Amino acid sequence: MLLLFFLHFLYFSHAVYVDKYRDYKDYKYYELTGSREGLENLRKFMLNIDENLVHSESLNKTEVILSPHLVKLFNDAVKKENLKVKVLHDDISEIIRLEKGNTRRRINKFSWNAYYDVNDIHQYILNTTKANPEWTELIIAGKSYEGRKILGLRINTPYENGQRETGKPVFFIESGIHAREWIAPATTTYFINQLLTSRDPDIRRLRDQFDWRIFPTVNPDGYHYSYNVDRYWRKTRSVSSNGCRGADPNRNWDYNWGQHSASTRPCDYQLYAGSKPFSEIETRTLSKYISSIDNLLFYVAFHSYASLLLLPYSDSEEHVDNYDDLVQIGQRSIEYGSRVNGEKYDGPGTAAETLYKASGGSMDWVRYALKTPLVYTYELRGSSFHWPPERIPEQGDEVVQMMLGLADGAKELGYY
Helix, strand or coil: CHHHHHHHHHHHHHHHHHHCCECCCCCEEEEEECCHHHHHHHHHHHHHHCCCCEEEECCCEEEEEECHHHHHHHHHHHHHCCCEEEEEECCHHHHHHHHHHCCCCCHHHCCCCCCCCHHHHHHHHHHHHHHCCCCEEEEEEEECCCCCEEEEEEECCECCCCCECCCCCEEEEEECCCCCCCHHHHHHHHHHHHHHHCCCHHHHHHHHHCEEEEECCCCHHHHHHHHHCECCCCCCCCECCCCCECCCCCCCCCCCCCCCCCECCCCCCCCECCCCCCCCHHHHHHHHHHHCCCCEEEEEEEEECCCEEEECCCCCCCCCCCHHHHHHHHHHHHHHHHHHHCCCCEEEEEHHHHCCCCCCCHHHHHHHHHCCCEEEEEEECCECCECCHHHHHHHHHHHHHHHHHHHHHHHHCCCC
16 A cells, blocks of 8 residues: 555656646747846846846847746836847747647657657667667766766767777767757757768768767756756756755856856856856766767867857957867858858857856866867857757758868868
């Protein structure tokens, strides 16, 4: 009887958890432009009222998602700071509904016209290794607070005699560190599929030149929570001493930790940097795996959304020693990508110069701690962290070409 009661309790608890999905009904999405001081004053004012405020910033604008009951206070603050306001979405729940409505949950139908939960993404990786045993293998690069694997795929094609080459330069891809940026994992799995199935000789050449280590979602708990409970969740799911959940895993790396665009408040919805560098098991174990890689040439991170290519360091306008090379290679990447749909990314440049200062990110730590030569972060295209699922291949094809541009640009400059 006790066992039956316990099982019933678990089932009921799970049902309640699912029923609490935050639908953001009647929440409005605003774009604000004006003086940097005015934008910062408004953001701070709104955060004092609503600690769970969803917001994003760049050098000249701020975007916020606002609860209906805060609209009057918001409008008064906008007038006070003399800001211009534009409504991007009158009811953001409609965008969420359309995005989730096309989602397929059966892994045997995995495709790129829908977004999938983390278990389905992991199953896709597993199925891919089974279908390509001579080229691929599973990688476990760490684990999450809730016990999930940070699961990735290694692609290393053999020589014609069947022997796998061991001396290739390593091309590492990190994706999905911010849970709500769904287009990043989707694009990454699309890229995997193209590497393994394309008949385009350029893409095959791209595949064969490198020892690939590709991780579609390095924040699996956060992604799962975003997928099932709160679409705009960004952080991990660890529990702080005061009971608040999560830290921003891209503010938690041991490079200038906590200095810019980071919060010391565990309840901060977006930017809590953790209690110390590498306080999060996800960043701690992933960094150990990265440190174990020999011959690491490329480290690429995918985020969304800004249509922007970023270089280290994110919190400084001082340039790394091979900055000019990074720019030249990055320009080649952007140019290749623009051929696909006519969409051209901004940059390349540091976040401090093109977006905003941010400290404690993975890209900067990899460059600083490991001296990795070629390190980039791509802010993919989108609007309000959304991208229509049926258009995933559009960005996927751009990413394939941008990675080809990186490889060609690096080879031209003698990096391999």
